[in-house]
Amino acid sequence: MKIKSLSYILIESTNLESWEAYARDVVGLMKNNDLSDEKNLFFRMDESPFRFQVQKGDNDRYARGGFELENKEAFEEAKKELSNFGIEVAIESKELASLRCVEELLSFDDPAGNKLELFYGRSTDTNKFKSSQDISKFVTHGLGLGHLVFGTLEVEAAHDFYKEVMNFGDSDIMRMRFSPDPNDPESVLYFMHCDNPRHHTVAMMQAPTPPSGLVHAMVEVETAEQVVDAMDRAIENNIHISSTLGRHMNDNMVSFYMMTPGGFMLEFGYDGIQPDWDNYETTYSPAPSHWGHEFKMPEA
Numbered sequence: 263m264k265i266k267s268l269s270y271i272l273i274e275s276t277n278l279e280s281w282e283a284y285a286r287d288v289v290g291l292m293k294n295n296d297l298s299d300e301k302n303l304f305f306r307m308d309e310s311p312f313r314f315q316v317q318k319g320d321n322d323r324y325a326r327g328g329f330e331l332e333n334k335e336a337f338e339e340a341k342k343e344l345s346n347f348g349i350e351v352a353i354e355s356k357e358l359a360s361l362r363c364v365e366e367l368l369s370f371d372d373p374a375g376n377k378l379e380l381f382y383g384r385s386t387d388t389n390k391f392k393s394s395q396d397i398s399k400f401v402t403h404g405l406g407l408g409h410l411v412f413g414t415l416e417v418e419a420a421h422d423f424y425k426e427v428m429n430f431g432d433s434d435i436m437r438m439r440f441s442p443d444p445n446d447p448e449s450v451l452y453f454m455h456c457d458n459p460r461h462h463t464v465a466m467m468q469a470p471t472p473p474s475g476l477v478h479a480m481v482e483v484e485t486a487e488q489v490v491d492a493m494d495r496a497i498e499n500n501i502h503i504s505s506t507l508g509r510h511m512n513d514n515m516v517s518f519y520m521m522t523p524g525g526f527m528l529e530f531g532y533d534g535i536q537p538d539w540d541n542y543e544t545t546y547s548p549a550p551s552h553w554g555h556e557f558k559m560p561e562a
């Protein structure tokens with residue numbers, strides 16, 4: 263199958279108000295008032311009807327990622343391929359497909375326990391996108407929402423799955439120690455791309471899966487100033503800054519990380535590279551960053 267992009271994510275929340283304030287006052291997303299109700303909030307980053315769906319629930323966590331296929335033919339082909347791989351697929355209802363603003367929808371699990379959705383035929387919103395903050399635009403066109411980084415102890419199985427079943431390619435493979443102790447075994451991280459120039463759409467890290475279901479999601483803007491402004495807004499709104507500014511080694515992204523009301527982090531960056539995959543060789547990064555990116559977790 264050929265995955266075009268990560269189109270949207272679904273988040274479960276006990277407190278929709280906190281997400282509404284966070285999306286508006288910190289991230290700069292646009293609420294889709296036509297779709298949102300007391301059970302679901304939908305936030306836009308561009309002409310897509312939404313990129314973030316926050317659904318009222320019993321937990322605060324990342325729930326699902328929605329990946330885009332070209333058309334019905336690609337959808338039927340993906341169904342066949344998943345069945346050939348012996349993967350149990352749920353064909354989702356018309357109601358759920360319509361809630362996601364797509365023609366048809368199916369879901370399945372990856373070996374790390376992540377719920378994935380595949381679809382085709384997503385509608386666009388005819389109302390012009392306008393950020394709730396001073397963000398010219400999010401860098402999404404042809405690239406999808408951004409990226410997702412999972413933590414799993416089944417990292418090899420997950421990597422094989424994204425390579426063989428999802429047909430993602432290896433952008434970068436990183437081996438690193440999370441502590442300064444040289445006796446600590448190294449952890450491996452796989453950064454993988456789908457059929458668009460974003461350096462990685464999914465990455466998996468050899469680490470226990472966090473209770474929030476996700477290590478981080480990433481969104482990208484156009485300028486350094488917009489990154490720093492977002493950091494200022496996070497500080498003003500008492501949002502925990504999980505990492506200082508830094509420049510990543512593999513995708514060259516300049517970013518900071520902050521906590522979301524979902525218990526996972528949001529990386530907010532600019533200047534990510536967009537490789538030409540036909541002329542690319544997988545890189546092996548010895549460290550996450552050229553400079554910066556000092557992580558500090560919130561005190562329990």
Ligand SMILES: [Fe+2]
Nearest residue numbers: 409411480529
């Ligand atoms: Fe990232």
